[in-house]
Amino acid sequence: MTPSNNAAFLTAKATPLKIQSAPYTPPGENEIVVKNAAVAINPYDYIVQEAPGLVVSWAKMPIVLGTDIAGQVVEIGKGVKRFKVGDRVVAYSAAMTKKANRSCEGGFQEYTVVRTNLASIIPQSMPYESAAVLPLGLGTAAGALFQKDLLALPLPTTSPTPTGKAVLVWGGSTSLGCNAIQLARAAGCEVITTASPKNHAYLKELGAAEVFDYKSPTVVKDIISAFKTRDCAGALAIGRGSSKACIDIIAGCKGNKCVVQATLDFPDFPKGALAFPGFLVGMVGAIGSVYIQTKLKGVTAKFVNGGDLIATEVGKAIYEDYLPAALEQNAFIPSPKPHVVGHGLEHLQEAMNMSKKGVSATKLVVTL
Numbered sequence: 001m002t003p004s005n006n007a008a009f010l011t012a013k014a015t016p017l018k019i020q021s022a023p024y025t026p027p028g029e030n031e032i033v034v035k036n037a038a039v040a041i042n043p044y045d046y047i048v049q050e051a052p053g054l055v056v057s058w059a060k061m062p063i064v065l066g067t068d069i070a071g072q073v074v075e076i077g078k079g080v081k082r083f084k085v086g087d088r089v090v091a092y093s094a095a096m097t098k099k100a101n102r103s104c105e106g107g108f109q110e111y112t113v114v115r116t117n118l119a120s121i122i123p124q125s126m127p128y129e130s131a132a133v134l135p136l137g138l139g140t141a142a143g144a145l146f147q148k149d150l151l152a153l154p155l156p157t158t159s160p161t162p163t164g165k166a167v168l169v170w171g172g173s174t175s176l177g178c179n180a181i182q183l184a185r186a187a188g189c190e191v192i193t194t195a196s197p198k199n200h201a202y203l204k205e206l207g208a209a210e211v212f213d214y215k216s217p218t219v220v221k222d223i224i225s226a227f228k229t230r231d232c233a234g235a236l237a238i239g240r241g242s243s244k245a246c247i248d249i250i251a252g253c254k255g256n257k258c259v260v261q262a263t264l265d266f267p268d269f270p271k272g273a274l275a276f277p278g279f280l281v282g283m284v285g286a287i288g289s290v291y292i293q294t295k296l297k298g299v300t301a302k303f304v305n306g307g308d309l310i311a312t313e314v315g316k317a318i319y320e321d322y323l324p325a326a327l328e329q330n331a332f333i334p335s336p337k338p339h340v341v342g343h344g345l346e347h348l349q350e351a352m353n354m355s356k357k358g359v360s361a362t363k364l365v366v367t368l
Contacts, residue, residue: 003035003074007109008345009062014050017108017349022064025104027077030116034091037128039107040068040338041351041364042136042175048096049352058098066107066348069093069114070122070131071368080116082320088128091119092135092319097307108348110368117315120323129338131327133363137175137335140306141183142318144236144260150302151234151260155317156186158331165255166190166230168223170246171238172208173199173361176262178335180236181206186326189233192226194219199361206335214239220248227253234258236304243301251297259301338365 007022027033045065048055052063073087083089091114095106104113118139122131145153145167154163167184171177172193181191185207194214195203203211210226212219232255235246246259309315326332339362341351351364 003111005109005111006345007064007103007106008066008348009103010049010052010065011062013052017049017065017352018062019345022109023104024111025102025113027075027080027113029078030080031077032073032080032083032089032114032116032119033075034069034071034089034112034114034119035074036069036071036107036110036112036368038070038132038338038340038365038367039066039348040132040135041341041348041355041366042067043355044096044136045108046352046356056096056098058101059096062103064095064103064106064108066109066112067093067096068132068135069107069112070128071112074111082116083119083121088122088124088126089114089119090122090131090134090323092139092309094118094307094310097310099307099310108345110345115310118309118319120319120327123328126327126334129340129365129367130334132365133175133334133336133338134179136306137179137363138183138318138323139309139315140176140262140304141180141236142314143306143308143312144262144304145180145183145187146314146317147304147308147312150304151236151256151258153184153187153189153233155314156183156322156326158186158322158326158329160186160188163188163233164231165233166192166209166227167233168227168235168246168249169193169208169238170214170235170242171195172203172211173336174238175336175363176236176238178203178206178361180238181208182332182335184233186322186332190230192223192230194223196360202361206333214245220245223249224252227255231255234260237261238263247296247299247301250299257299259299261301261303262306336361336363338363340365340367343367 008017093107094100
């Protein structure tokens with residue numbers, strides 16, 4: 001018997017999500033269907049809600065938003081070998097990527113079709129709401145750090161070989177930053193990062209070697225000094241003002257003169273709009289490019305598209321080769337910590353409204 005499904009649809013620009021019945025879509029080849037137990041909210045969701053024509057111009061209403069899900073496998077498609085019915089998984093739901101563009105792959109519903117190269121088994125002891133914070137932040141961080149046309153670090157392992165290099169992550173307390181710190185450490189690199197002082201201890205627990213106050217008037221100079229004894233492997237810029245700061249720092253360091261930008265440095269975006277790991281998923285996707293490249297002060301600046309894992313070798317490297325073992329061994333900690341807004345699809349709009357106001361060192365989650 002085919003399960004009944006409900007989804008929170010965006011039916012028109014700048015309108016609240018509407019909960020209504022949705023088709024249950026069986027999995028295709030190399031796909032699974034996940035019954036969602038928890039979904040996480042990203043600022044990307046409310047940006048799509050307010051400006052779908054700009055961010056996902058290819059999508060036709062009604063659409064189902066949501067990229068971060070965790071739940072149980074209820075059906076497997078042809079060719080699937082890594083998963084079986086009953087497995088507990090975390091997954092990136094790819095509905096909003098141009099390559100997918102199907103509402104059945106959206107996260108804001110009871111049953112989501114997932115591509116197996118974007119899903120990982122999670123330990124029995126891990127709560128679904130903790131796992132759900134991962135996908136978009138993890139995927140965007142992985143793209144920035146490991147794609148061959150970006151920082152091209154060694155792929156992560158649970159027993160990394162030290163490279164003797166250090167990565168700068170500006171905006172370490174964001175979802176993207178928390179994931180980037182851990183992935184860079186799993187690639188054998190040290191991490192120098194920034195955050196407000198209240199989050200310094202937490203980021204060191206995640207593996208950061210040094211944490212600087214991004215509001216300090218001497219922060220650029222101080223980080224350049226920290227790199228004097230280190231070979232720079234490049235930088236990841238997250239948040240308002242991050243790109244200029246990273247370019248200034250990398251220009252003064254030895255090593256890889258590349259800054260990967262996950263956000264746009266426009267000062268008039270709503271608070272929180274620039275401090276999340278998927279803004280360029282939409283913005284770069286709308287332009288139809290994997291990245292945009294510029295050169296300033298001898299530094300190459302590129303934009304990362306978090307949705308690229310759907311079609312690159314990095315997706316498999318993270319979700320199949322690294323994450324299952326890393327989670328089982330507690331070598332990778334789902335970060336930032338979840339804040340459960342409520343239970344049920346009806347709480348998704350509330351969570352999106354909260355996300356729009358901005359959060360720090362936490363991620364909003366709705367359980368189902």
